[in-house]
Amino acid sequence: MMATTTTNKSNNYSYAATNPLDDAMHLFDGILQSTGKQQKADVKHEITSGLLYMTQISPTSQTNLIDEALACFHRALDMTANVPNSKNNRSSTRKNEHSCSSHSSPRLLITKKKQEEIAKIHELLADAYRKKNDLTQSKVHIDAAMDLYEQLFGTNSEAYHRLFRQEHRLTCKIYAKTKQQNKKGLRRRSSNCVKLGLMDMEAGLLDEAQNRFEEALIVLKMRHGPESLEVVRVREMVGDVHVKRGEYEDARRIYIGVLKVMEQKIVQNPKEDARYQRVLVKLMNIVGFHSR
Known part of the structure; x- marks a missing residue:
């Protein structure tokens, strides 16, 4: 699902980088601007914890590591989706007003930034559920991320096509598993x-x-x-x-x-x-x- 290296420019999630701890600590600096300071720290903490749990998962590791990662990602998703804009958001909005086009509102930009963040957390959840071999739940989160990317960038974007391919593979695996059962x-x-x-x-x-x-x-x-x-x-x-x-x-x-x-x-x-x-x-x- 994710690239094997992490760059601030692309804002891709990754837990397979050379130094996953350092990468995880800097991962959300560029995409958490739509949240308040405390909220940003809380979400970043949950995501970082989840990514660290994911780095420890191996064929011989305990299955509760995946559950711990899932719990972290779910908390991050809840915090990101449910918390309204803060004062820091509004000040950030004023800083970005000069870069907005005449037909784009600052509130819309904030909403889009938060939608992209939520989509990326859905991707993390999809990957964790896939590692748990819960393909149905993995597909639920892939579909949720696809819907958000379609709203943000349309169906011709690279992010949408990447998830579309993943969703197709998941559907085939679910069908084969159901048929076998x-x-x-x-x-x-x-x-x-x-x-x-x-x-x-x-x-x-x-x-x-x-x-x-x-x-x-x-x-x-x-x-x-x-x-x-x-x-x-x-x-x-x-x-x-x-x-x-x-x-x-x-x-x-x-x-x-x-x-x-x-x-x-x-x-x-x-x-x-x-x-x-x-x-x-x-x-x-x-x-x-x-x-x-």
């Missing part, structure tokens, strides 16, 4: 449905068992496809439920469908031959029962 959740759900269905069938609760198996089939078809081994195994269980009910025609139809799919799968996975033979025996038992 959904996969794990679906896998757990289908597995639980099968286990509960087998228990219900053992207890003679055939309607409940079939409902469990049908629910598992919906998930498994979504994840693996309608002709996957995972699906045909559960279809076999549905056939078993029909047999227990005496619905032999329904069971026969299901077993035949299972065998057709497994004939193709055995070539790739010979270990499935044992399951194939087992389903074949079930089918022959139904045929033998009907022939009596």
Whole structure:
């Protein structure tokens, strides 16, 4: 998110510079002019503390360092966003009046300066949340900073485009993470449905068992496809439920469908031959029962 070096000219935040403490101490000198003297010192203290916590973060460091940095940045954001203009602001305004254009008011300049400061603190919060692996909160602060930069400089500014690229990468990561979590959740759900269905069938609760198996089939078809081994195994269980009910025609139809799919799968996975033979025996038992 940030440059690796810190310069007063660009006013970029950085905690990866050669001397992060010295850089942090001078970091806000140029961008805190819109606040009162005490307020400026308080905000600078919180930002400096947060940056120092960030410099200590490593793969082996304690996670509470990130929380401490987040707390500092949040306090700085609250102080910057909520405190009204002070007397020092007004005197600073009078000093800058001669440099204002005819269509720009001093109050507007102060507001813009404070907006830029708030946007930069949002960037710090976004980076800290990213290090905490809280991508959703990181995106919230990136979006907030983007909105402020758009108001200040428009969508063609370098700051806006930089954050736009970061926001795009975050969105992709959040989508991939959500997709992975959904996969794990679906896998757990289908597995639980099968286990509960087998228990219900053992207890003679055939309607409940079939409902469990049908629910598992919906998930498994979504994840693996309608002709996957995972699906045909559960279809076999549905056939078993029909047999227990005496619905032999329904069971026969299901077993035949299972065998057709497994004939193709055995070539790739010979270990499935044992399951194939087992389903074949079930089918022959139904045929033998009907022939009596």
